[in-house]
Amino acid sequence: xxxxxxxxxPAHPSxxxxxxxxxxxxxxxxxxxxxxxxxxxxxxxxxxxxxxxxSYLPFVDKIEYVSALNMELLYSSLIEKALNIQISERAxxxxxxxxxxxxxMNHLVFLAAxxxxxxxxxxxxxxxxxxxxxxxxxxxxxxxxxxPVYIRPGGVFFDFKEGIENKIIEAMEKxxxxxxxVHEYAxxxxxxxxxxxxxxxxxxxEDAINLGVTGPNARASGINRDxxxxxxxxxxxxxxxxxxxxxxxxxxARCLVRMEEIKxxxxxxxxxxxxxxxxxxxIKMPWIIKIPPAxxxxxxxxPRGEIGMILVSDGSERAYRLKIRSASFFAIKAMxxxxxxxxxxxxxxxxxxxxxxMGEIDR
Amino acid sequence: xxxxxxxxxxxxxxGFGYLSLPISIILTLIIALIITALVPLFVxxxxxxxxxxxxxxxxxxxxxxxxxxxxxxxxxIKMLGKEIIRNENADKLFLxxxxxxxxxxxxxxxxxxxxxxxxxxxxxxxxxxxTFILFSYLGLIAILGGIFSGNKFASISAYREGVxxxxxxxxxxxxxxxxxxxxxxxxxxxNSVNIIYYPLIAISFLIGIIxxxxxxxxxxTNAEQELxxxxxxxxxxxxxxxxxxxxxxxxxxxxMIFSILFLGGAGSxxxxxxxxxxxxxxxxxxxxxxRWLYPRPRIDQLINFSWKYIFPLTIxxxxxxxxx
Amino acid sequence: MINYKEIKSEELRKEAxxxxxxxxxxxxxxxxxxxxxxxxxNYLFENKENADLINLKTFILRNDPKIDSISDIFPAAxxxxxxxxxxxxxxxTGHKNLKRILLPEDWPFGYxxxxxxxxxxxxRNWTGTDLRW
Numbered sequence: 001x002x003x004x005x006x007x008x009x010p011a012h013p014s015x016x017x018x019x020x021x022x023x024x025x026x027x028x029x030x031x032x033x034x035x036x037x038x039x040x041x042x043x044x045x046x047x048x049x050x051x052x053x054x055s056y057l058p059f060v061d062k063i064e065y066v067s068a069l070n071m072e073l074l075y076s077s078l079i080e081k082a083l084n085i086q087i088s089e090r091a092x093x094x095x096x097x098x099x100x101x102x103x104x105m106n107h108l109v110f111l112a113a114x115x116x117x118x119x120x121x122x123x124x125x126x127x128x129x130x131x132x133x134x135x136x137x138x139x140x141x142x143x144x145x146x147x148p149v150y151i152r153p154g155g156v157f158f159d160f161k162e163g164i165e166n167k168i169i170e171a172m173e174k175x176x177x178x179x180x181x182v183h184e185y186a187x188x189x190x191x192x193x194x195x196x197x198x199x200x201x202x203x204x205x206e207d208a209i210n211l212g213v214t215g216p217n218a219r220a221s222g223i224n225r226d227x228x229x230x231x232x233x234x235x236x237x238x239x240x241x242x243x244x245x246x247x248x249x250x251x252x253a254r255c256l257v258r259m260e261e262i263k264x265x266x267x268x269x270x271x272x273x274x275x276x277x278x279x280x281x282x283i284k285m286p287w288i289i290k291i292p293p294a295x296x297x298x299x300x301x302x303p304r305g306e307i308g309m310i311l312v313s314d315g316s317e318r319a320y321r322l323k324i325r326s327a328s329f330f331a332i333k334a335m336x337x338x339x340x341x342x343x344x345x346x347x348x349x350x351x352x353x354x355x356x357x358m359g360e361i362d363r
Numbered sequence: 364x365x366x367x368x369x370x371x372x373x374x375x376x377x378g379f380g381y382l383s384l385p386i387s388i389i390l391t392l393i394i395a396l397i398i399t400a401l402v403p404l405f406v407x408x409x410x411x412x413x414x415x416x417x418x419x420x421x422x423x424x425x426x427x428x429x430x431x432x433x434x435x436x437x438x439x440i441k442m443l444g445k446e447i448i449r450n451e452n453a454d455k456l457f458l459x460x461x462x463x464x465x466x467x468x469x470x471x472x473x474x475x476x477x478x479x480x481x482x483x484x485x486x487x488x489x490x491x492x493x494t495f496i497l498f499s500y501l502g503l504i505a506i507l508g509g510i511f512s513g514n515k516f517a518s519i520s521a522y523r524e525g526v527x528x529x530x531x532x533x534x535x536x537x538x539x540x541x542x543x544x545x546x547x548x549x550x551x552x553x554n555s556v557n558i559i560y561y562p563l564i565a566i567s568f569l570i571g572i573i574x575x576x577x578x579x580x581x582x583x584t585n586a587e588q589e590l591x592x593x594x595x596x597x598x599x600x601x602x603x604x605x606x607x608x609x610x611x612x613x614x615x616x617x618x619m620i621f622s623i624l625f626l627g628g629a630g631s632x633x634x635x636x637x638x639x640x641x642x643x644x645x646x647x648x649x650x651x652x653x654r655w656l657y658p659r660p661r662i663d664q665l666i667n668f669s670w671k672y673i674f675p676l677t678i679x680x681x682x683x684x685x686x687x
Numbered sequence: 688m689i690n691y692k693e694i695k696s697e698e699l700r701k702e703a704x705x706x707x708x709x710x711x712x713x714x715x716x717x718x719x720x721x722x723x724x725x726x727x728x729n730y731l732f733e734n735k736e737n738a739d740l741i742n743l744k745t746f747i748l749r750n751d752p753k754i755d756s757i758s759d760i761f762p763a764a765x766x767x768x769x770x771x772x773x774x775x776x777x778x779x780t781g782h783k784n785l786k787r788i789l790l791p792e793d794w795p796f797g798y799x800x801x802x803x804x805x806x807x808x809x810x811r812n813w814t815g816t817d818l819r820w
Contacts, residue, residue, distance in 0.1 A: 006515050038789040045774075046800055119580060119659030125419035192580070192658050209711055209735055212763035231738040297689065297731070297740065299713075310731070312718050325714040333766050344519075345661050362789060 003031070008347065010039050016113065016351060017358030019332070025344055033339040035332050040362040048322035053079060054153070054287050056319075061147040063324065064360040066109050068147035069102035069138075070302040077233065078298040078309045079153040082291045090279040091155035096234045097168070097272050098151060100265040101138060104175070105131055106303035107258045110355050111183060114255065117352040118196055123186060130178055133171045140164065153289075155282035165273050172266050179262060188259065197251040201338050201350035204249060211337070212330040215305025216257045217354055221249035227301035241268050251353035258355075261303075290317050304328055304355060324363055328356040365486035367391045395484050399472045403611035407647065408435040411611060414648065415655050442604035450597050452513030460508035460594070461602040467500050468609045471616050478636045480551045480629040490550040491543050494620060495536060498575050501613075502528045505577070505584060508594035520593035523662050524584040527574065530666045534673055535571035538564045541681050542624050553628035563680040565625045567673045572621070574665070576613040579654035583662045618646035689740045696745040696754050699730070703757045706732055710741060712761040717771050721802040724749045726777060730757075747777070756782040774800040791815060 004025050010018040018039035024032040044063055048056055060075045061068035073095055080087065108131045115123025135145045142150035142158055150157050187193055203213070208221045218225060226243045228236040244260035246253040291313040299308040305327025312321040331354045338350060371387040379386060409424075409432055416423030424431030449457065474490050476483040487493060502524055509521025541564055546553045558565045574581040584593045595606055622642040623629055629639055660668070694702055710732035718727040730743040747754055756779035758764040768779045769788040776798040779785060786792060790799070796810055 004515075006519075038787075038791070041789045043799065115658070120657065122415075122419045122655050125421065129420050186656075190658065192660050195664055196658065196661060210762050212711055212713070225735075227738065295729075297742075299733075299738075306713075308714060308731075310714070310716050310729075312716075321716070321718045323714065323716045329766060330763055333763070343661075 016356060019351075019356065019358060019361075021347075023339075023344070023347075028343050028345070030339050030342050030344055030347070033336050035336055037332065037358070037361055040358045042363065044363045045322055045324065048319045050318065052287075052317050053289055053291065053319065054285070057149050057152060061149065062359065063363060064302070064304075064307075064326075064357055065147065066357050066359075067102035067106040067303050069098045069151065070106075070300070071307075072149065072151040073099050074298060074300050074302070074307060074309055076151050076153045077300065078296060078311055079289075079291075081298055082294055082296040082311055082313060083153075083289070085154065085283065087155050087283065088280045089277045091281050092234050093272055093276045094156050094160060094281065095151055096236070096239075097269055098138075098141075098156075099234070100269050100272075101134055103265050103303045104262055105134055107262050110258055110352075111187065113355075114349075114352045115187065117348045118193065120186070120193075123183075126182055126186070130175055130183075133175055137164075137168060137171055140167070152282075152285075154285045155280070157282065159281045160276070165276070168273050169270060172270055176263070176266050179259070179266075184259065187255065194252060196346075197255065197349055197353065199248075199250050199252075200346050201251045201342065201353060202249045203334060203338055207337060208249070208334065211334045213305070213327075213334050214330075215301070215303070215327050216261065217254060217305065217331055217334070219243070219245050220253035220257045222247045227299060227306050231299075233300060235272070239268055239271060251349050254353040254355075288317050290315060291319075302327065304357070304360070305331070307360075324360075326360040326363070328354075328361050331356055332361060364481040366394065366482060366484045368486065369481075391484060395469065395473055398477070398484075399469050399612065400608075402472075402615055403608040404435045404439060405432060407615040408608070408611040410644075410647070411614075411651055414651050418652075418655050439604055439608065442607075443601055445600040445603075447600040447602060448597075450513050453597060454511040454513065457508075457511040457513070457597070458602050460504045460511065461598055461605050463504050463507075464501070464609050465605040467497050467504070468612050468616075471497055472612070474550075475616055475619055476550050476623070476629045477619075478629065478639050480631055482629075483550070486551070487549075489548045491539055491548045491624075495539050498535075498572070499528075499532055501576060502532070505594045512594065512597040514596055517594050517596050520584050520596075524594070526662055527583060527665065530669045531571040531574040534567050534669060534677055535575060537677055537681075538568040538571070539624075541677075541684075545684075550623050550629065553623060554630070556625070556627045558625040560684050561625070561680055563676040565621075567677045568624070569621060570673065571669075572617045573650065573653065574669075576610075576617055578610065578614055579650065580657040580659050581665065583659065583665060614650050615643075615647060618643050618650060621646050688738075689742060691742045691744065693744045696728075696747050699743070699745060700755050700757060700760070702743060703730075703760050706741065707760055709736075710734055712757075712763045712767070713740070715764065715767040715771055717775050717777065717800075719749075719775065719800065719802045720746075721749070726752055726775060728754065728771075728777075752777040753780060754778075755780055758782055774798060776801070 006023050006025060008021045008023060010020045012019070020036040020039070022034045022036065023030050044059055047059055051059070057072070057075070061072050064071050108127045112124045112127035115121075115127070138148065139145050141160065141164060142148040144150065203217070203221050205222045208218050209223055213221075214225065214227075222245065224243065224245045229243060241264045244257050244264070246256060291311075293314050294311075296311045296313070297308065298310075299306055307327055308325040310321075310323040310325070311319055314320040335350065335354055339347070342350065367387065370390050371383065374383040374387050374390075412434070413423040413431070424434035427434040427437050447458070471494065473484045474487055474493060483490075505524045506521045509517040509524065538561075541561065542553070542557055545560075546555060546557065570581070573579045577584060595603065598606075622639065626642045626646075629635070692702075713731040713733040716729040716731065718729070720727050725746045726749055728745050728747065730745075732741045732743070733739070745754070752775070754777065756764070756768055758768060758779075759781070765782075765784070766788060768782055769785060771777050772779065772785055773787045773789055787794060793815075796813075797804060
């Protein structure tokens with residue numbers, strides 16, 4: 001079979017969305033891989049030129065639907081930076097807690113999809129069961145489970161009620177117990193799992209940084225880079241957390257980085273919940289706002305990498321150009337490079353370990 | 364003695380004369396078809412779905428019938444109503460492998476004793492070898508199905524099935540020969556609790572038979588997530604339902620065979636009937652746990668595992684017992 | 688810390704070669720300045736060690752949008768330049784594989800993010816010429 005072409009088509013049984021790869025295989029090895037994206041293109045950047053700034057908020061959290069709270073935070077920080085508004089301390093603490101919730105939810109979905117791709121279907125149910133613990137709390141705080149339009153320019157939309165802090169800490173204790181007892185045993189210490197992911201899909205350090213890969217994928221290849229430490233926003237300079245970095249760059253290292261990040265996020269949430277100051281939670285903003293002509297850049301560390309939003313405004317009530325730089329876009333390009341010379345049976349673990357979300361790639 | 368003998372004697376003694384042979388054949392076939400349909404629908408399918416659901420923190424089927432007993436029946440009825448589509452690249456005979464799969468399951472139910480050594484539907488000598496031949500037919504059917512379908516993913520699955528045959532069939536054959544040489548080659552005459560003498564051979568037989576019936580963590584050829592069903596990709600309707608129900612039945616048959624070979628065979632009498640079914644259900648439970656709690660190894664890791672670790676254990680056990 | 692620098696479009700490759708060791712390409716932002724008849728391209732580079740940004744701004748003409756590609760110096764530019772071609776129609780000379788990335792390859796209506804692109808009913812009801820998976 002010389003140059004046998006096969007389409008790993010847009011409809012997958014695993015949960016990664018619509019992504020198509022054209023593989024040229026010979027025997028059991030992949031000679032060339034070419035990705036095709038664009039099946040979920042919804043024109044979000046063009047829509048930003050049509051609707052006003054505050055009306056764009058429901059669009060923003062459907063861009064990356066798995067961890068929608070982080071995208072809302074990014075857009076609200078962009079608007080506040082363009083208008084030069086400072087928000088209160090209480091709002092900053094609440095926003096940090098919600099951002100870390102988003103990070104944990106994203107990594108739990110990563111675990112679910114990863115376990116299912118390797119044949120352990122039960123992992124899908126167990127990881128989503130843990131996610132329900134968090135979704136209950138988010139529903140009590142904000143009224144929505146997955147994409148609440150909760151973080152708005154000026155602060156947050158509802159205040160924390162009495163007694164919610166105890167519920168958060170109780171949920172975090174339960175989650176920590178489950179992560180250590182169930183998911184680490186099922187995944188990290190399982191020898192079939194290790195045999196399938198160690199040494200598979202190696203991304204070297206120079207390739208990673210030249211291809212623009214950031215976030216947990218880069219940290220698994222030895223690049224010590226976390227935007228929360230390089231240029232701290234919200235209250236990350238007051239908190240004490242570690243950044244896990246591994247050197248091997250294979251699929252197992254990418255999985256380990258995310259497990260450690262869940263534990264660090266649990267620590268951050270517990271510390272932040274104990275010290276929320278009193279104060280105002282929202283600065284009331286009018287529904288139609290006008291931003292003077294400027295070129296504003298805002299970068300934040302989302303669970304997938306560094307996402308940037310660049311706003312070109314011209315003094316009117318709509319944006320002139322809004323550009324969203326997504327992190328998984330470059331991970332798909334890196335995947336084309338990783339797949340040369342790999343076996344075809346390793347395709348799904350590599351794709352699952354890079355954690356792409358098609359909503360953010362295609363916008 | 365077998366079920367066919369009992370029916371034949373009963374009808375002959377009621378004075379049907381020369382018609383009693385065809386009548387008893389037809390009645391036996393009807394009983395065999397009922398058992399082949401009943402076991403995956405109500406017994407093993409229901410147990411598997413409920414136990415798997417409880418492992419995953421959910422409840423399984425609860426609405427269809429009391430405790431969800433009729434759920435599999437309704438699924439089978441729904442599957443009968445779907446249209447059978449044929450790919451334009453497929454061979455003319457492309458429905459054949461699926462029908463052959465159902466036939467193999469029917470044949471297996473005909474010869475394995477159902478609890479008592481007089482309760483096999485047909486009493487054939489050398490049952491054990493015939494069972495092994497039927498199990499190895501499953502591999503051939505998968506290869507045929509992959510080639511006849513005219514789909515690239517099915518061809519990859521056929522190629523993987525050929526490689527997988529190389530991994531485990533030799534070990535299962537070796538284990539069967541050890542048991543047969545020591546006790547006998549037919550199910551009705553195996554009486555000793557062989558797991559005491561052959562513990563390592565029992566383990567390797569269990570892993571080998573899981574791999575031969577395409578089940579559990581060792582189903583590299585029809586992996587649902589990777590190859591989207593392997594050789595079953597192009598089937599729909601009734602021809603899709605037959606291998607699906609066959610999967611549930613084969614696990615049950617494998618646990619029956621394991622409990623006959625290694626845990627004391629099928630005896631006679633009411634007490635050994637009950638104990639036989641208890642042993643079978645325990646082994647079936649272990650097979651369910653292995654399926655839902657382990658990820659899937661790769662095909663070359665499977666071959667590595669079988670020839671480097673399982674095969675020497677089998678030889679070791681055989682030599683030790685032969686010395687003693 | 689952000690550094691803004693405005694260069695001519697012919698000097699782009701020289702400036703990119705100087706930045707190759709310490710910076711990686713973060714994004715390429717194209718703005719359609721239809722009133723002046725130009726496309727404004729912003730190449731945003733980020734430092735590999737810390738969070739410094741460098742923004743190179745160039746202008747190219749709107750009637751004949753061509754510029755050199757930097758995808759052999761920065762491999763991350765491959766997909767970004769294809770997206771700029773797809774959305775605005777800018778031709779990057781020297782790019783090995785310049786075809787549409789987000790829209791289907793046989794999209795007949797032009798370049799969507801330009802300011803003179805109007806969404807009318809014909810575009811809304813278009814379903815694609817052939818569906819080959």
